[in-house]
Amino acid sequence: MIYFQILLDTVIMLVLCFSLAGQAIRFEKNTIIWFICFHILCLILRYRRTGNAVWWEGFDANNFDLLPVNNPILLLVLLMCVLMLNSSLIYSISNMKVIVVTFLSFLIWILLRTFSIAGAGLIMAQDSDVFSYIHRGITLLLALMLYLLLITKRGSFYLGDYSGIFPRIMLVQSAVVVLCIVIYANFETSFVTQNLLLILLLFTLVISMNLWIIYEHHKQTRQEKRVSAIEQYLPVIDELVSEVRARQHEFHNKLLAIHSIVETAPNLPEARAQISAYTDNVIMQSEIREVLQLDSKVIGGFLYTKMRIAEQRKITLTPVIHVSFGHIVTEEHQLVEILGVLIDNAIEASFPEDEIIVTVQRTEKEGLTEISVMNPGPPKSSTDFIQMFNKGYTTKNTAQGSRGYGLYNVKQIVLQHKGRLITRNTEYKGITYLSIGVLIP
Amino acid sequence: MNKLLRLEWNKLRWPVLITMLSLSLVVSVLSGTIYKSYALEHDLEAWEVGIPFIVFLFPLISVLPTGWLMYMERKDRFLMYTLPRVKKSRYILSKWMIVAGSSFLIMFVAMLMGVITALYIKPDITPIYSLVDRSTGEVAPSLERLHFMGSLFVNQPLGYGIMLSLWQGFLSAIIATLAFVLSLYVSNIFIVLIGPFLYAMLENFILNLFKLQDYKIYDSFEPGFYDTDKLGYWPLLAGPAMALLFTTLIAIYFSKFKKVTVYPS
Numbered sequence: 001m002i003y004f005q006i007l008l009d010t011v012i013m014l015v016l017c018f019s020l021a022g023q024a025i026r027f028e029k030n031t032i033i034w035f036i037c038f039h040i041l042c043l044i045l046r047y048r049r050t051g052n053a054v055w056w057e058g059f060d061a062n063n064f065d066l067l068p069v070n071n072p073i074l075l076l077v078l079l080m081c082v083l084m085l086n087s088s089l090i091y092s093i094s095n096m097k098v099i100v101v102t103f104l105s106f107l108i109w110i111l112l113r114t115f116s117i118a119g120a121g122l123i124m125a126q127d128s129d130v131f132s133y134i135h136r137g138i139t140l141l142l143a144l145m146l147y148l149l150l151i152t153k154r155g156s157f158y159l160g161d162y163s164g165i166f167p168r169i170m171l172v173q174s175a176v177v178v179l180c181i182v183i184y185a186n187f188e189t190s191f192v193t194q195n196l197l198l199i200l201l202l203f204t205l206v207i208s209m210n211l212w213i214i215y216e217h218h219k220q221t222r223q224e225k226r227v228s229a230i231e232q233y234l235p236v237i238d239e240l241v242s243e244v245r246a247r248q249h250e251f252h253n254k255l256l257a258i259h260s261i262v263e264t265a266p267n268l269p270e271a272r273a274q275i276s277a278y279t280d281n282v283i284m285q286s287e288i289r290e291v292l293q294l295d296s297k298v299i300g301g302f303l304y305t306k307m308r309i310a311e312q313r314k315i316t317l318t319p320v321i322h323v324s325f326g327h328i329v330t331e332e333h334q335l336v337e338i339l340g341v342l343i344d345n346a347i348e349a350s351f352p353e354d355e356i357i358v359t360v361q362r363t364e365k366e367g368l369t370e371i372s373v374m375n376p377g378p379p380k381s382s383t384d385f386i387q388m389f390n391k392g393y394t395t396k397n398t399a400q401g402s403r404g405y406g407l408y409n410v411k412q413i414v415l416q417h418k419g420r421l422i423t424r425n426t427e428y429k430g431i432t433y434l435s436i437g438v439l440i441p
Numbered sequence: 442m443n444k445l446l447r448l449e450w451n452k453l454r455w456p457v458l459i460t461m462l463s464l465s466l467v468v469s470v471l472s473g474t475i476y477k478s479y480a481l482e483h484d485l486e487a488w489e490v491g492i493p494f495i496v497f498l499f500p501l502i503s504v505l506p507t508g509w510l511m512y513m514e515r516k517d518r519f520l521m522y523t524l525p526r527v528k529k530s531r532y533i534l535s536k537w538m539i540v541a542g543s544s545f546l547i548m549f550v551a552m553l554m555g556v557i558t559a560l561y562i563k564p565d566i567t568p569i570y571s572l573v574d575r576s577t578g579e580v581a582p583s584l585e586r587l588h589f590m591g592s593l594f595v596n597q598p599l600g601y602g603i604m605l606s607l608w609q610g611f612l613s614a615i616i617a618t619l620a621f622v623l624s625l626y627v628s629n630i631f632i633v634l635i636g637p638f639l640y641a642m643l644e645n646f647i648l649n650l651f652k653l654q655d656y657k658i659y660d661s662f663e664p665g666f667y668d669t670d671k672l673g674y675w676p677l678l679a680g681p682a683m684a685l686l687f688t689t690l691i692a693i694y695f696s697k698f699k700k701v702t703v704y705p706s
Contacts, residue, residue: 044646073497077642080635087631095630 002059006046008136009068010039012112015143016105017082021090021097022156025147034089041081042068063187065132066113067106070187075179079106100162103175107210110178111203112142117192118200126193154416167217174206225333233301233336240292240304254279296325302336303358306343314352317343321360328369329441334413338371341406342436346375349434357428363439372422372437379432385423388436407436414438442535445527449510449539456506457543461550464502468495468555473563480569482584485598487566488559489665492552496663500638503548503613507540508620508634515628520704529704537621544617549610556602589664605664612662615681616641619688625703626695640687644680658684 014035018025025031045068046059063070069078079102087098116138124131150156162168181202185191192199258275265271291307294300303319310317328335339358346356357374389411414421419440426433468491476487495502514520523532572583585591593601616637624633641658648657655672658680667677695701 077639080639084629084631084635084639087629098631 002046003043005064005132005136006039006042006059006068008133008140009042010035012136012140012143013038013068013082013105013109015140015147016108017086017101018090019143019147019150019156020104020108021086021093021101022150023090023093024151030089030091034085037085037089038082041078045069045074045078063189065117065135065189066110066182066185066187066192072183075183082106096168097162100168100171103172104162107171107175107178107206108143108146109139110182111207112139112146114192114199114203116142117189118196121193121196126189162214164217164221167213170213171210174210178203178206222331222333226331229298229302229333229336233298233305236301236304237291237297238301240288240301244292290319290321294321294325296332296335298332299325299335299339302339306340306347310343310347310356313347313350315347315350316355317347317358318355319358319360321358323360323362323369327362330369330413330417330419335371338410338413338438338440339373341410342371342373345406345436346373349377350375357433359437366439368419368439368441370422370437370439372435374426374428374433374435376431377434379425380423380434382423385436388423389421410438414440417441442531445531445535446539449536450543452510453507453539453543457547460502460506461547464495464547464551465554468492468551469558469562471495472555472558476559476563476566480571481566482568482570482582483595483598484560484563484566485556485594485602486559486584487563488555488602489663491559492555492663495551496659498638499548499609499613499662500616500641501635503544503616504620504634504637506547507543507617508624508637509630510540511536511621511624512628512630512633515624515703515705518705524704533625533703537618540621541614541617545610545614547610548613549606552606552609553603556599556606560598560602587666587668589667589669609662612658612681615684615688619684619691622688622692625692626699626701640684644683656680656683 014025014031017034018031043059046064048059067075067078069075082105083098083102086093086102087095090098090101093101113135116135119138120131120135124134162171257278261274261278262271265274288304288307291300291304294303303317307317307319325332325335330338343356343358350356354376359370359372359374361370362368363370389407411421417440419438422435422437422439424435426435471491471494472488473491475491479486479490481487481490520532568582570580570582572586573580582595585595588594590601593604619637619640620633623636627633627636645657645659648654654660655667655676656679660667661677661680664677
């Protein structure tokens, strides 16, 4: 029955669009609407008004194996509709990503379908009644494997946001070329089977080229982020070190003066008072000492910057770090992102005279590193904590644009490294504190 | 108002001019080439056989160069900047006039260029008649009898071409108005730019399903062999009227029921 073919086609497109957009398929309103709309669309595009007594006999059966449509005009309509569905129903993806995801879905659809037709052709005759169902079944299987790879195994991280002009142009171009080939072939499956070797070679080339472009771009983006973090925070710590060195000479003089005070003071309390008054502005803040002792200059510089920002708001930021960053597997720029989001959120939630405590320590059992940021605040329920990590969740003013992605991004980094999120209500110096952190390798 | 109109035109002039010139070129090339594989009775038919693809895409062509303007100004909150300087209704009216007017201009100029190419630039065709006169048994011209406004088409082809180009420009403006109304309330660029095209497709499908194909906006855009003796002229107004009705319903739905405001609130 042709309806079953349309149903399979709908499921395949749903799986592809959501996988490539990096969105898990959940039984929720948007996904159901997407499914129903696309399904109705496929039914409409395949329906031909005939004189048949029963309506389901009006479905066109010819040349729908490569795509859910069989002519260029309907292909254009389908493409436009999928663009609209993806932009409205796949949560929070940019306009450019909608275009790339839509074209890429069609591209991957055709590639998977071609391989499936070739595979099914090896085990059965093309004119067999079940041929259309078998190759659709194989396509669905391949699409589900892609979903498993991209969503369940978190491979979509390697696709990034399809950012960069070059990968976008290449991806859309590849899709357009493959669609043109299908239009040239008049949507006929026989074209695939007759030119099997050529088609398989060509499409394998297209897949390999696209994978290579995506991988290279992702690598480059990571490199750029790393360099950007180094460029941003290294000068800060260097500046701090120079400042401390410049004061070294002054420290020597002060030491001599302290020696003289001890020698000349009539008694111990007098000496203590004089030394205390003299060294009041000399002793280096313990927080700065903590930052200077870090083995990662980037993170040291970053923490120092945040300490200055907190200081401007009359908030104290205290780093308590008992770990060497050299042993952490997670990349430095990702650590900066995690710390940045957690500290920024803590600063925004704090008031003047509050103290924020940043703790980085190694857990003995699992060999993971715990990064947590504590700020004073009323206790929260577990549901509240879970919601905080959802995409788009924010307690702040959303008028200035989209917000609520910070903790969501932290969650993505943690999931990527198979780490854990840590949230707890705690007490420090008799004040209730909220502690939000991560456990990462 | 003049200053406002000029200001809006300055924002749209390049996309409009580029689309107008490139579409004029495409229509001219199509009108001057495709006719060669057809048996035609009249030069103006070369234009008719050249433009079906443009006719199919007209809801997109009308919207793409202009529909983004209001969407962008709502998105980047430029509207807030205009608020203390100009009355809301005047600003929206001036913007609509330029959007609809530009769309009209693009379609009118491009189609007229096609007409001029078919009538004066390409080589004259050798008429091939296909209608057999039952009394004499000889082939005779059929256009005057069968074509929409046959007498005008055959005897004053330029007049027919100008008239139809104006009408097509007017229909483009109606479709651009639909996109403009969508852009007033919807924050999705794809719905704004593709919505009118899908509306036309859906209208086409539904009317075909109910055997009311004479009322389609596509038939109104290019009447071709539309039979006025049998159907009269008013079905040609049904497509644009339905589009306007749909536009009004969209505006009412968003403003009264969904309570969406054009200016950020």
